[in-house]
Amino acid sequence: MAERLGFVGLGIMGKPMARNLLQAGFPVTVHSRGRGPVEELVAEGASQGSSPADVARVTDVVITMLPDTPDVEEVLLGEGDGLRAAAAPGSLVIDMSTIDPGRARSFASALDQKGIAMLDAPVSGGERGAIEGTLSVMVGGPTDAFERALPVLRALGSNIVHVGGAGAGQVAKACNQLVVGATIEAVAEALALAERSGVDPAKVREALLGGFAASKILEVHGQRMLDRSFEPGFRVRLHRKDARIVMDAAREVGASTPSFAVVEGQLERLVDAGGGELDHAALITLLEGA
Amino acid sequence: MAERLGFVGLGIMGKPMARNLLQAGFPVTVHSRGRGPVEELVAEGASQGSSPADVARVTDVVITMLPDTPDVEEVLLGEGDGLRAAAAPGSLVIDMSTIDPGRARSFASALDQKGIAMLDAPVSGGERGAIEGTLSVMVGGPTDAFERALPVLRALGSNIVHVGGAGAGQVAKACNQLVVGATIEAVAEALALAERSGVDPAKVREALLGGFAASKILEVHGQRMLDRSFEPGFRVRLHRKDARIVMDAAREVGASTPSFAVVEGQLERLVDAGGGELDHAALITLLEGA
Numbered sequence: 001m002a003e004r005l006g007f008v009g010l011g012i013m014g015k016p017m018a019r020n021l022l023q024a025g026f027p028v029t030v031h032s033r034g035r036g037p038v039e040e041l042v043a044e045g046a047s048q049g050s051s052p053a054d055v056a057r058v059t060d061v062v063i064t065m066l067p068d069t070p071d072v073e074e075v076l077l078g079e080g081d082g083l084r085a086a087a088a089p090g091s092l093v094i095d096m097s098t099i100d101p102g103r104a105r106s107f108a109s110a111l112d113q114k115g116i117a118m119l120d121a122p123v124s125g126g127e128r129g130a131i132e133g134t135l136s137v138m139v140g141g142p143t144d145a146f147e148r149a150l151p152v153l154r155a156l157g158s159n160i161v162h163v164g165g166a167g168a169g170q171v172a173k174a175c176n177q178l179v180v181g182a183t184i185e186a187v188a189e190a191l192a193l194a195e196r197s198g199v200d201p202a203k204v205r206e207a208l209l210g211g212f213a214a215s216k217i218l219e220v221h222g223q224r225m226l227d228r229s230f231e232p233g234f235r236v237r238l239h240r241k242d243a244r245i246v247m248d249a250a251r252e253v254g255a256s257t258p259s260f261a262v263v264e265g266q267l268e269r270l271v272d273a274g275g276g277e278l279d280h281a282a283l284i285t286l287l288e289g290a
Numbered sequence: 291m292a293e294r295l296g297f298v299g300l301g302i303m304g305k306p307m308a309r310n311l312l313q314a315g316f317p318v319t320v321h322s323r324g325r326g327p328v329e330e331l332v333a334e335g336a337s338q339g340s341s342p343a344d345v346a347r348v349t350d351v352v353i354t355m356l357p358d359t360p361d362v363e364e365v366l367l368g369e370g371d372g373l374r375a376a377a378a379p380g381s382l383v384i385d386m387s388t389i390d391p392g393r394a395r396s397f398a399s400a401l402d403q404k405g406i407a408m409l410d411a412p413v414s415g416g417e418r419g420a421i422e423g424t425l426s427v428m429v430g431g432p433t434d435a436f437e438r439a440l441p442v443l444r445a446l447g448s449n450i451v452h453v454g455g456a457g458a459g460q461v462a463k464a465c466n467q468l469v470v471g472a473t474i475e476a477v478a479e480a481l482a483l484a485e486r487s488g489v490d491p492a493k494v495r496e497a498l499l500g501g502f503a504a505s506k507i508l509e510v511h512g513q514r515m516l517d518r519s520f521e522p523g524f525r526v527r528l529h530r531k532d533a534r535i536v537m538d539a540a541r542e543v544g545a546s547t548p549s550f551a552v553v554e555g556q557l558e559r560l561v562d563a564g565g566g567e568l569d570h571a572a573l574i575t576l577l578e579g580a
Contacts, residue, residue, distance in 0.1 A: 259556075287545070
């Protein structure tokens with residue numbers, strides 16, 4: 001019999017993910033701050049839980065998809081209302097939010113004390129990946145929990161990698177956000193240099209796609225830069241949040257990230273300039289007034 | 291009848307390129323500082339010229355493939371011995387070296403005064419691309435010269451883009467070296483962060499290849515970093531030279547390259563630390579003592 005699933009956090013990412021689980025045939029109990037998405041999913045067959053604890057009481061596996069580390073802490077460990085207060089020993093929590101790796105590890109050990117297993121399983125692929133069920137999922141935690149979670153994760157993503165123990169999924173996600181942010185900035189600097197030099201940046205993109213400079217970012221975000229099309233996609237504000245996670249994670253282990261430190265600064269500048277709700281390809285706009 | 295070709299500069303790149311032209315059936319007259327490569331190609335059917343001017347006297351199209359801007363200036367404009375002194379009006383020079391875009395433009399106009407057309411046509415793809423004839427070629431210059439050069443370039447590369455007027459090929463190459471350098475640095479920072487966090491960098495690379503962080507560099511240079519395999523490939527010393535070209539080109543037009551400035555600094559540090567002859571994937575070694 002399919003495990004009874006809970007889903008906490010029905011935002012831009014969470015809502016389509018919960019929908020994919022329903023459509024895969026899982027019984028799903030949902031909880032979210034916003035009433036709209038809850039009602040939508042209940043109309044599609046989900047049950048409603050009045051709190052994270054309430055969801056935990058009637059499910060075996062609870063997925064959380066929340067904005068930031070403090071939200072996850074509240075939902076997991078909140079006094080009275082949190083998952084930990086109500087989940088049965090032997091149940092599993094899969095946190096798919098992007099949070100600090102060190103905190104993910106502490107949350108896992110706090111749940112473990114009550115016999116609740118936890119996986120950190122942040123994703124990449126954005127809203128489109130969430131809707132289409134083609135997310136990349138980077139998983140940290142024990143192997144038996146990973147294997148138990150696989151049928152659930154397969155309804156959400158197409159590239160699922162068990163990276164290592166607790167926190168390893170968040171480390172991989174931090175690495176992902178580092179590489180994505182730095183590559184966007186590099187492509188932006190190159191296309192802005194071409195433009196300033198009087199050379200057609202579209203031709204430069206085309207030439208570069210044929211060699212070692214080729215990347216998914218040059219292809220997708222490079223095109224957005226040429227089109228001046230900054231509808232998200234992935235918002236600058238959220239990438240800044242993730243950039244802080246990267247820098248904190250690096251500081252914590254004494255890792256050196258000299259070029260990403262510049263990228264973090266650019267993300268901050270763009271938020272300060274009012275660009276927080278744009279797609280992160282908008283980093284190029286900072287270079288144009290140079 | 292096939293045009294009579296000249297080839298000046300038979301280094302790691304130039305020698306296999308000249309060989310590909312011979313094998314494509316062009317008559318080729320070669321000149322180079324090193325005697326070894328000249329004798330090798332003469333044994334394979336090339337003629338020998340005693341100076342760039344000497345080459346120009348007996349050919350219609352001369353290709354130059356030289357280490358740096360001053361070398362190109364010497365070969366193109368050198369008093370007495372240079373191509374300009376001897377090439378007939380109506381002949382074509384294709385400079386495939388990587389040099390400063392602004393200087394490429396001046397060389398083109400100096401040749402133009404004598405009725406000699408010039409293309410700047412730097413390449414990417416490295417020694418392997420030169421041997422296999424699969425280089426990416428980024429071309430700047432007049433359209434008629436580009437069309438005349440195409441049969442020649444097709445014997446050398448598989449991705450040939452006419453980027454724009456004089457200097458545009460060098461601008462595209464500068465953009466290429468910017469993106470390649472910055473992406474290598476980003477991948478290095480990410481894999482070093484994973485390692486320091488106790489997470490298997492091979493798993494992180496695997497997870498990241500499935501999403502927006504995917505790039506040719508993550509694939510190829512990421513693997514070199516995991517294997518600690520720093521046989522070049524492309525040497526740090528040469529990437530540092532190209533990084534200076536990028537920074538000069540950016541300064542010249544007032545373009546902002548904040549993240550690449552850090553990458554240039556890392557390349558300098560690595561040369562100073564004795565790593566100039568390693569592959570540029572060795573940028574990761576600077577992060578490991580952090």
